[in-house]
Amino acid sequence: MKNDKKNDVETRLSAQAEEFLKQSQIVKAELEDLVNAFEKNVIFSKTDLNGKITHVSKAFCDISGYEAIELVGKPHSIVRHPDMSKEVFKGLWESLHKTLHWSGEVKNRRKDGSFYWVLSKIEPDYNARGEHIGYYSVRENITSKKEVEELSKELENWNAHLEEMMTERIKDIILLNKDIKETQKEVIFTMGAIAESRSKETGNHVKRVAEYTKILAIHCGLPEEEAEMLKLASPMHDIGKVAIPDAVLNKPAAFNEDERKIMNSHPQLGYEMLKHSERELLKMAAIVAHEHHEKWDGSGYPNALKGENIHIYGRITALADVFDALASDRVYKKAWDLEHIMALFKEERGKHFDPRLVDIFFERVDEFLVVRDMFVD
Numbered sequence: 283m284k285n286d287k288k289n290d291v292e293t294r295l296s297a298q299a300e301e302f303l304k305q306s307q308i309v310k311a312e313l314e315d316l317v318n319a320f321e322k323n324v325i326f327s328k329t330d331l332n333g334k335i336t337h338v339s340k341a342f343c344d345i346s347g348y349e350a351i352e353l354v355g356k357p358h359s360i361v362r363h364p365d366m367s368k369e370v371f372k373g374l375w376e377s378l379h380k381t382l383h384w385s386g387e388v389k390n391r392r393k394d395g396s397f398y399w400v401l402s403k404i405e406p407d408y409n410a411r412g413e414h415i416g417y418y419s420v421r422e423n424i425t426s427k428k429e430v431e432e433l434s435k436e437l438e439n440w441n442a443h444l445e446e447m448m449t450e451r452i453k454d455i456i457l458l459n460k461d462i463k464e465t466q467k468e469v470i471f472t473m474g475a476i477a478e479s480r481s482k483e484t485g486n487h488v489k490r491v492a493e494y495t496k497i498l499a500i501h502c503g504l505p506e507e508e509a510e511m512l513k514l515a516s517p518m519h520d521i522g523k524v525a526i527p528d529a530v531l532n533k534p535a536a537f538n539e540d541e542r543k544i545m546n547s548h549p550q551l552g553y554e555m556l557k558h559s560e561r562e563l564l565k566m567a568a569i570v571a572h573e574h575h576e577k578w579d580g581s582g583y584p585n586a587l588k589g590e591n592i593h594i595y596g597r598i599t600a601l602a603d604v605f606d607a608l609a610s611d612r613v614y615k616k617a618w619d620l621e622h623i624m625a626l627f628k629e630e631r632g633k634h635f636d637p638r639l640v641d642i643f644f645e646r647v648d649e650f651l652v653v654r655d656m657f658v659d
């Protein structure tokens with residue numbers, strides 16, 4: 283009876299032992315699976331206290347291109363990329379000595395020379411007795427992220443470079459534009475002066491006409507920029523005279539009918555010279571040359587235009603040109619006094635000249651006189 287009981291206990295114990303063994307085998311298999319998965323997927327390494335590698339995972343070998351046997355026993359610097367500064371590793375060891383931890387981004391070099399980036403976390407490693415025997419490190423592959431970062435940095439640099447280049451180019455263009463404008467101004471002024479000098483006018487005549495046109499343009503409401511352009515274009519009003527024969531142009535006596543016809547062709551001739559230009563300033567000069575002898579009441583030439591059918595540029599230049607012819611000394615005549623000139627303008631208001639411009643002239647006569655006295659022949 284006693285023996286039966288003993289046998290019964292032994293049977294139960296052995297069944298329990300068997301069950302326990304079975305369970306522990308299952309747990310062991312599960313643990314092995316976990317370790318295998320860890321080895322396969324986690325970039326993991328262990329080092330001794332001096333940084334010499336004691337273990338690497340399969341994932342470490344896969345990413346670095348080395349066999350485990352090539353790594354174990356070597357210093358960790360075997361995968362160090364030359365792009366990484368020594369300062370980073372100095373900081374790493376300082377941190378490990380002080381806190382036993384470190385984490386940061388590291389660029390590593392593969393066996394084949396190419397690179398990969400990891401986010402590395404280093405922790406202390408202890409043996410079963412609790413002694414600190416080294417470090418283990420777990421890494422995340424961040425190569426794609428870093429490549430994107432590097433690309434956008436390059437893109438940023440390139441953008442900055444491009445912007446710099448554009449700024450330089452714009453500066454060049456502005457300078458060139460300024461230069462072209464200056465050249466245009468000079469050419470137009472010189473052409474105007476040539477035309478005037480052929481007919482015994484002085485260079486100061488075109489300078490004064492230029493200033494008078496600007497005063498009139500501003501006060502009759504043209505925008506500042508347009509008024510400035512008209513100032514530049516108006517010296518060309520008599521450019522057509524370069525095509526008038528000397529014998530007519532400088533005839534000391536009065537013209538006969540044919541000579542008058544030739545002389546009066548200078549607006550048309552000037553217009554023909556300038557009309558093909560695409561340049562805003564020369565287009566303006568063409569209008570000025572063409573219409574500066576038209577009169578408000580339609581009695582002018584070459585087209586007997588009337589009132590506002592005459593371009594404002596023509597009307598303005600007409601008044602400025604006549605004022606200067608009267609207000610300054612000429613080789614053949616003395617300047618008129620102001621009172622005399624004012625009387626004439628009053629008389630010609632609405633006949634020769636646009637009445638609105640005559641009104642502006644009367645209001646601004648002081649400004650006209652300043653210009654007259656500034657450019658004395």
Ligand SMILES: [Fe+2]
Pocket residue numbers: 519520548574575
């Ligand atoms: Fe003229």
Ligand SMILES: [Fe+2]
Pocket residue numbers: 487519520603
């Ligand atoms: Fe003139």
